[in-house]
Structure formats: structure tokens, C-alpha cells
Amino acid sequence: MTNLKTISSDQIMDLLRTVMDPEIPVLSVVDMGVIREIEIADTIQVTITPTYSGCPAMNTIESDIKKCLSDNGFENVVIKTVLQPAWTTDWLTENGRAQLKAYGIAPPSGSTSKRALFLEDETVPCPKCNSKNTVLISEFGSTACKAHYKCKECLEPFDYFKCI
Amino acid sequence: MAAQKDIYTYVLRLADNCLILGQRLAEWCGHGPVLEQDIAMTNISLDLIGQARNYYQYAAELTDGKKSEDDVAFLRADREYCNLLLVEQPNQDFAHTIVRQYFFDVFHHHLLLELASSQDEQIASIAQKSIKEVSYHKRWSGQWVLRLGDGTEESHDKMQTALEHLWSYAFESITPDELDLGMSQNGIGADLESLGVKVKKEITTHLKDATLTLPENSWDRTGGKTGIHSEHLGYLLAEMQYLQRAFPGAEW
Numbered sequence: 001m002t003n004l005k006t007i008s009s010d011q012i013m014d015l016l017r018t019v020m021d022p023e024i025p026v027l028s029v030v031d032m033g034v035i036r037e038i039e040i041a042d043t044i045q046v047t048i049t050p051t052y053s054g055c056p057a058m059n060t061i062e063s064d065i066k067k068c069l070s071d072n073g074f075e076n077v078v079i080k081t082v083l084q085p086a087w088t089t090d091w092l093t094e095n096g097r098a099q100l101k102a103y104g105i106a107p108p109s110g111s112t113s114k115r116a117l118f119l120e121d122e123t124v125p126c127p128k129c130n131s132k133n134t135v136l137i138s139e140f141g142s143t144a145c146k147a148h149y150k151c152k153e154c155l156e157p158f159d160y161f162k163c164i
Numbered sequence: 165m166a167a168q169k170d171i172y173t174y175v176l177r178l179a180d181n182c183l184i185l186g187q188r189l190a191e192w193c194g195h196g197p198v199l200e201q202d203i204a205m206t207n208i209s210l211d212l213i214g215q216a217r218n219y220y221q222y223a224a225e226l227t228d229g230k231k232s233e234d235d236v237a238f239l240r241a242d243r244e245y246c247n248l249l250l251v252e253q254p255n256q257d258f259a260h261t262i263v264r265q266y267f268f269d270v271f272h273h274h275l276l277l278e279l280a281s282s283q284d285e286q287i288a289s290i291a292q293k294s295i296k297e298v299s300y301h302k303r304w305s306g307q308w309v310l311r312l313g314d315g316t317e318e319s320h321d322k323m324q325t326a327l328e329h330l331w332s333y334a335f336e337s338i339t340p341d342e343l344d345l346g347m348s349q350n351g352i353g354a355d356l357e358s359l360g361v362k363v364k365k366e367i368t369t370h371l372k373d374a375t376l377t378l379p380e381n382s383w384d385r386t387g388g389k390t391g392i393h394s395e396h397l398g399y400l401l402a403e404m405q406y407l408q409r410a411f412p413g414a415e416w
Contacts, residue, residue, distance in 0.1 A: 054214020
């Protein structure tokens with residue numbers, strides 16, 4: 001049993017970098033910005049927030065976090081889910097954005113969640129050939145967090161991680 | 165201070181709109197006109213059911229542990245659901261689905277903008293989260309209204325027919341009753357009077373842009389908020405509640 005007195009929340013955070021989003025297996029829950037807070041007392045309390053209200057991955061993420069910490073000797077883990085502040089793609093780390101692109105998913109363009117509220121048209125470069133000559137196929141892609149685009153240069157269809 | 169019972173009912177109204185419309189859109193799963201739009205409708209359904217779940221969890225808390233989230237969502241009779249009549253109307257063709265969705269999305273978007281600053285912390289949190297999703301819904305349905313309304317002769321006619329069928333259901337959302345007024349006064353709910361002006365203006369302008377003709381001599385049907393529903397809700401609930409009724413307490 002690992003001692004709770006000697007472990008820091010940064011070390012727990014490092015362990016959680018191995019927990020991947022079940023839908024996008026190259027992106028860790030830390031890089032996705034889903035982990036909001038880690039508090040260590042008699043238990044380890046991990047505060048998480050859903051990306052989308054109906055995100056079906058949340059239950060899996062919760063049990064994957066518990067499994068990861070249990071595998072490292074921490075059994076007393078409490079997961080707390082909060083809605084506020086609402087998750088935004090601004091919390092995706094630079095590393096996360098690079099991982100997405102390498103995986104073939106265009107990362108959210110720009111920052112600020114105001115974009116989603118006022119819905120300006122977005123220029124989304126192709127993750128394969130970097131061309132900006134792309135076209136929106138559908139606002140909704142293979143998961144709630146993605147839209148569907150096509151590159152007019154290399155003709156690849158690709159997912160875009162919507163900026164919200 | 166608002167009575168807990170009133171907040172509970174107000175939260176159920178928000179939740180039921182999302183659940184019932186989410187259930188309707190889910191009926192399109194595997195039947196969409198093209199794959200991308202099938203996926204779009206089920207994505208929107210998923211967002212709405214997720215939002216409903218957040219409200220039901222809160223509603224369950226307000227029953228002081230007497231009811232669970234699932235009890236509240238699935239074990240009520242039709243007269244106890246307080247969704248708008250609009251959202252329970254059947255899918256019919258794609259035009260009807262789009263017009264229904266567009267009417268709801270415009271209202272929902274303006275409503276959430278108001279509720280984001282609700283005095284009730286939980287309602288405000290859910291609204292702030294939902295609004296990001298709903299702006300995408302409105303963009304999707306709004307674009308389809310334009311594309312089909314100002315499209316071919318056939319798509320225009322289908323949209324005009326759908327508009328005429330659904331027009332009398334369009335504005336129950338912005339017709340306040342006693343509970344709406346009370347909730348608006350205590351800062352928990354939205355002021356439907358001022359919101360209604362914006363909603364009506366946005367919808368009528370957009371429909372004209374889509375070359376559709378606004379129906380004349382209409383009246384607004386109401387009743388959904390207080391449990392007086394159209395015949396369609398019962399059938400929807402029979403299917404949606406089947407599992408919970410047939411296997412009480414089922415878990416997986």
C-alpha cells in the first residue's frame with residue numbers, strides 16, 4: 001500500500017497521464033483537461049468534468065481512473081463530477097493538440113469559447129497536408145466533440161475537434 | 165425564497181423538453197436521409213439526453229432522497245410530464261423534424277442565455293454547459309431551414325407543409341404561466357416576455373429568408389407545461405419506459 005502522506009497531487013497527475021480517453025486513445029484525460037482537481041487527505045479525491053453533457057465516455061473514464069490508481073496501490077479513491085466551470089477546448093494542452101493532429105484529428109482552431117457562442121465560420125487546416133482549403137461536411141462527427149470535414153487538396157475526410 | 169416544490173417542477177420542465185425531444189430524435193437512428201444527418205440527429209439527441217440527465221439528477225436531489233434520477237426520468241405517467249407540446253410531435257418527414265428542431269433550438273438557445281445567470285446555482289451551471297452544445301444545434305437546424313425552404317420546389321413545399329402543421333406549437337415555449345412568472349420574479353427562471361420578443365423576431369426573419377410564408381390566423385396551443393398533452397406522448401412513453409416498467413430496478 002502506497003503511503004498517502006508521501007504522495008503529491010502532481011505525482012497523482014503524472015499517473016493519470018496514462019489514462020486515455022476511450023474514444024480518442026492517443027489523448028490522455030489530463031491533456032484533455034477533464035481532470036480539474038486532485039485533493040489528498042484520507043482519500044484521494046479526483047474532480048473531473050464532462051466534455052459534453054451527454055458524453056458516454058464519462059463512466060469509462062471514471063472507472064479507468066480508479067483502476068489506474070488502484071494498480072499503483074491507491075484504493076481509497078473518490079471521483080467527484082462537477083459541471084462548473086463548463087469544460088472548454090481551451091483546456092486542451094499543447095501536447096494534447098499535437099497528439100490529436102498526429103492521430104489525424106484536426107485540433108480546435110484558435111481559443112476562446114466565445115467562438116462557439118457566436119458561431120463564426122472556422123478555418124480548419126487539414127491534419128494530413130495542412131492545406132486550409134477544407135470544407136465542412138457536417139457539424140456532427142463520430143463523437144459529440146467532433147465535426148466532419150473534407151480536405152479539397154488531398155481529398156482526405158477528417159474529424160475536427162470542435163472549439164467550444 | 166422560492167418553494168422547493170416550484171423549483172422541482174421548473175427543473176422538470178427543462179428536463180422533460182430535453183428528454184422527450186432527445187427520444188424523438190433517437191427514433192431517427194438508422195433511418196436518416198443520409199449517414200451524416202443520421203449521425204447529426206443522434207448526436208443532438210445525445211446532447212439533449214445528457215442535459216436532461218443533469219437536470220434529473222438535480223430534481224432527484226430536490227426530492228430529498230425519495231426518488232432517484234431514473235425514477236424521475238422514467239417512472240411518471242403522461243400527465244406528470246411537463247414538456248412542451250412541440251417536442252412530442254412525431255418525426256413525420258425530415259422537413260417536420262427540422263422545423264420542430266428549429267423552433268425548439270431558437271427558444272432553447274435564448275432560454276439558456278438567460279438561465280446562465282440564474283440565481284439557482286445548479287440551473288446556472290447546467291445552462292452554461294448546455295449553451296455551447298445548443299449553439300451548434302441551432303446552427304444545424306437553422307441551416308437546414310434555409311437550404312430546404314429556399315431549395316427545390318419539392319423541398320420548399322414540404323417545408324411549407326411542415327411549417328403549417330407545427331406553427332401552432334411554436335410559441336407555447338414563450339407563453340408564460342403562473343410558475344414561469346414566479347420563477348422569473350425570483351431570478352431563478354427566465355423572463356419569457358422579453359425572451360419571447362427575441363425568439364419570435366429571430367424565427368420570423370429566418371423563415372422569410374428561407375422564402376417560407378408565415379401561416380396566418382393561428383393560435384398558440386398550450387397545455388404541455390401543465391401535463392395536458394397531445395395523444396402522441398403516450399405512445400412515446402410506452403416505448404421509452406418499457407424496460408423500466410417490465411424489469412423494475414433493472415441495472416447494467
